[in-house]
Amino acid sequence: MEVKIMSDEQQKLARYAKALGHPVRVYVMQLLGQQSCCYSGDLSEELPIAKSTLSQHLKELKDAGLIQGEIEAPRIKYCVNKENWSEAQELFKTFFRI
Template identity: 60%
Template sequence: MENKEYTTRQEQLARFAKAIGHPARVAILEFLAGQSCCFFGDIHEVLPISKATVSQHLKELKDAGLIQGEIETPKVKYCINRENWKVASMLFSDFFGQCMYKKGNCCE
């Protein structure tokens, strides 16, 4: 049997999709994206999510590279990772735009 592997682009897109695959993570990303600078504070205080739940979701987002955080006692600084945010935006745009670039209407 032939060994088939996913492309780097497919793996990266899937990693980003998994990271934003929960409404709490979408809420966290929307909150951070709406900040004019990095957020110093406890996100659980501004979103309707418990502290433990926020920690789990922040870890997922950070592991996917969509956010970055640094501990600056007693608070943690969270920011959107702008470089990876652009990569994710481009990957999703290309992925969802595939049908539009083909001749005819492939979606019907």
């Protein structure tokens, strides 16, 4: 029988923290938070990084559940996943009250 050391909340907090652990991803979250959605092409114009690098950062945020992407061929529209972002904010607030 495996003993669970970390709670679900601790694991989620770590996943969100890892996803926000790069300045480009923090910038993307702040940018998406200021508008309803953004297309990947618009993001690549906004950031002076290669499109492939931006795609990797978007994938990290999406895998953590902080953003969601909708394919609107030939582009992808990204938005903040409001439910998970609210959860992340609450987990961080609780963590920083320690």
